[in-house]
Amino acid sequence: MSGPYLYDEGPEALHTGTPRRRNGLLLGIFGGTVALAVAMVVALPLVKGSGEEQAREAVGVFLAALEAGDTETAGDLLCQAERDRGEVGDVLAGYEHPGDAEVVGVAEGRLGDQDSQEVRVRWDDGAEATLAVVLEDGPRVCGTSG
Structure with a gap:
């Protein structure tokens, strides 16, 4: 190598x-x-809650939306199978009941080929129903009995 170097070495x-x-x-x-x-x-379960807690929360919001007449929120909480049954307003009519509702219990269940949470609801007049909650991009209400 040749050339001028900064140092002599x-x-x-x-x-x-x-x-x-x-x-x-x-x-x-x-x-x-x-x-x-x-x-x-x-x-993750500590942050999102257990399946039972998520089902309780979803049904609580669903029933509060129905009571307030908020069909948009209640309709968003329906599973796809329920939304496919017809107009959202007509489907929601099957869930409506006068009075205040309270979640009284949650149990594991099965809805068709999906695991579900069966949420028991009691109204202040003593009437009871069971709402099935499935996971479809979050907990969704997918049917009722009672």
């Missing part, structure tokens, strides 16, 4: 030491990623 190799392996760092990064993934899976 000439160019030196920048990395003259022996390379070190960083296996511990890589293992730490992968181990931390796995630990974070496991922690997120464990924490």
Whole structure:
């Protein structure tokens, strides 16, 4: 090599030491990623609530929307099969009942080929019904009995 150099000694190799392996760092990064993934899976039910809590909440909002005459919110909480039955207003008429409703119990169930939560509701006049709640992009009301 030729040419003017800034220092008289000439160019030196920048990395003259022996390379070190960083296996511990890589293992730490992968181990931390796995630990974070496991922690997120464990924490998800704590954040979203159990299936029973989600079903109670969805039915509570659904019944409050019906009582307030908010067909848009109540219609959004219906499953696709219920919305496909006809006009949302006509479908919601099957769920309406005068008076205040209260969720009194939730049990595991099955609706067709889907797992569901069977939510028992009691109105202040003593009438009872069971609403099936399925998971379709969140909990959705999908049928009633009673």
